[in-house]
Amino acid sequence: MTEHFSTIVIGAGSGGMTVAIGLAGLGRKVALIEGNHVGGDCTNVGCVPSKTLIHLAKNFKPGMNADEVLQEVICKRDALRDKETEDIKHLENLTFVRGMAKFIAPKRLSLTQDGISRELTADNIVIATGSRPRLLDIPGLPDEMVLTNESLFDLRNAPKHLVIVGAGVIALEMAFAFQKIGTRVTMFALDRRPLMTAIPEASEVMQAELERRGITLYCGTVAKACDVSTRTLTLQSGNEEIVLHDVDKVLVAVGRVRNLESLELEQAGVMVDPKLGILVNSYGETNVKGVFPIGDVTPTSAFTHSANAQGRRVTQRIAFPYLPLAKKEPLFPNATFSDPEVATVGLTQMELEEKYHPQLIKRIRVDFKDHTDRGYTDSIENGFIIVDAIRLTGQVLHATIVGPYASEMISFFTLAMSQKISLHKIYRLVYPYPTFSSGILKVADFFMRATLPDLGKELAAYLKYRFAKPTKEERKK
């Protein structure tokens, strides 16, 4: 039995649903295949339950019950999952298929469900199978003590002592949230600093804020063994041994593995890099015409919003192939919902160093505590806006915000950078007082003060270093 579709989407996560619902709404015959829960990581084991927990934890007050908080997280997650699952089944032009798909040819999939095999063919196939948590082998650690983001939000009792392995986005978000609902949290990671993907200044704030809340983070540290009878976990940091006592649960958040193996992509001839994922050109196309990956399986997207953005691009490409597509992916901001939040957009530190001579860049830092009145009224100790801009022109290349609502503020810079709006223009805007975003005015103000008094020098440096590639030594500075 072979069925043909205009488009098959493999994976009913956030990105996959964007494409499937979008194309079905445009009248295309779509099949959406899912082997697990509709909604994918975001709805089931990611953003939705984690942000619900973070919200409830923020409003946790003495005398409240942490188990009830976890219960509410489960309720909200299940309600949304049920709604999405029902919705998807009643969409015109969309066929929902349960099962695990594998390629048997470039545009042909095979699928087995309840012992029945089917073959599906399509003009376009969208791969949106996402990722799963990387696991860790700790000698002596029993399965029932291990949590990942996939099991975390089924917890019905708040652990007394939660050990978190990792210091990235998920690890930090959960550390702050569980600490707030009364759990003792200890973290360790191989990384040299928390939130390695961000600039070191952001890591410094994370470090300080973890300490302020009594959360210990051991960096450059690995697990050696667990003794379940005494509930101790032994860590190794250089020559030093660290013993953690009374450990209830261990949350492993040390990165993600792409869900690619079961797809048998080699049958379709789709090129995959073991480190980067499914390889694509700047239009998001694989080497096989009509096969598009989106979300975690691609080299450039690790977030729901970037998966959705890729999904919208693929939807346009499939539905309106004659319309011009932007040559590059749009800017993907990212946000960590720690406390304070960390949000970033633009070039990473490494990309900056590779692409631009250090003399061409001005880095401006505005601290909420010292430079904004809102930092004063709200007693903010740590937090800042850091912007890297090209000297003279004021073109923004990178912005990182660490502070309350950073995830909401960052879109200002996404807009400014996408539209190439310089700091000179940003300087002329008026920002409500007293807000954290009035710190953006300070950024522009500091930039003007640093460059205006000696425009001749600025112009000379700009002309000299505009196209200069930094040497290795200059980069180190």
Next chain:
Amino acid sequence: MTEHFSTIVIGAGSGGMTVAIGLAGLGRKVALIEGNHVGGDCTNVGCVPSKTLIHLAKNFKPGMNADEVLQEVICKRDALRDKETEDIKHLENLTFVRGMAKFIAPKRLSLTQDGISRELTADNIVIATGSRPRLLDIPGLPDEMVLTNESLFDLRNAPKHLVIVGAGVIALEMAFAFQKIGTRVTMFALDRRPLMTAIPEASEVMQAELERRGITLYCGTVAKACDVSTRTLTLQSGNEEIVLHDVDKVLVAVGRVRNLESLELEQAGVMVDPKLGILVNSYGETNVKGVFPIGDVTPTSAFTHSANAQGRRVTQRIAFPYLPLAKKEPLFPNATFSDPEVATVGLTQMELEEKYHPQLIKRIRVDFKDHTDRGYTDSIENGFIIVDAIRLTGQVLHATIVGPYASEMISFFTLAMSQKISLHKIYRLVYPYPTFSSGILKVADFFMRATLPDLGKELAAYLKYRFAKPTKEERKK
């Protein structure tokens, strides 16, 4: 004794300090005159203490002491005031003068302090005397029961029952804050709805959120009398009489009066409109060359940030008269720090109706509850983004956000409107998930869906109504 300065600034509030410090920093000889506290309303009786209170109230937990909260507000306010007062005295080129100034000629002021009279002259005079609360005469209400924003932040004991007269920005901010620290709050106002300056949809949310917190607001209501012996306040609403019992304090927040009388502006020949304040052209100049008003005394600024923005314009005009000045004032956003916050930028409802034919405008509304996942995870009941844009072109004319952090999100629209970035371009941006600001994407998405399917119709309507003035009847629709 006559002293001459490059510039005299009357009033050491936020706007006045911006000019005085700015010009002194540029090497100009400046006199800054203040009859009361340095820092003006903002530091002493406005934004700083009110936002400190709002912040502490948000984090108020059962078992905490409300009086200690008020004490901390006073401490933080006093510390900032002392710092600003000290700072101002040690600035190069700046002479700080205590006293009340009055004009005796266009560029000549007289000033009496401790019985000594002085005359000051200057090339430029900046009037930044601000405003004071409008008072209300309620028969039988003793002075010791009356509060305004000028006495509110000297309170050392939280009232058990606070009655607030007015339903504007200050009234609403204080209602939500005092309710949170355990005060019973009752409000009444002559206005038909809370926050009359905002669109009616914002008032609806305010009304719902006040009710949810047990704060009663009587609209279209005036005070008749107070009986201090029984601590009752009798109100009149149409034919109905309302009696409020156990009233501790009455906060009067029914608008502002400009501080102009003592200046004797007629001696300088500066034109003043009794309703609008000191009259200025679009460059912010009065009819007398070299005399500039900023802040509350002008027709267009009622906020600290707009006073500062005007101050920066005047500073540029005085320091660099040869540089071109923008023909119009920049866009002034505004924010009310109620719960949820309300933030607005662009044309008011009335300006929209006067300038544009209703058929030319598309109003898009995105509700956080129904249209964003963050609204779901954070259990938001009320709140939205409303945008008015020109059909076809997608040029944004007005945006109102009601929701958490609205004051931080609004700058996105200030930037988009200032730089004439259409909703078509805003549609292409990527917003972190799950945030409230991802609602901005929904706004653009809804706009595209509403206009794209029938571009011919959109174009026809655009061409027909582009320059059409609405008739009175059309406006009513």
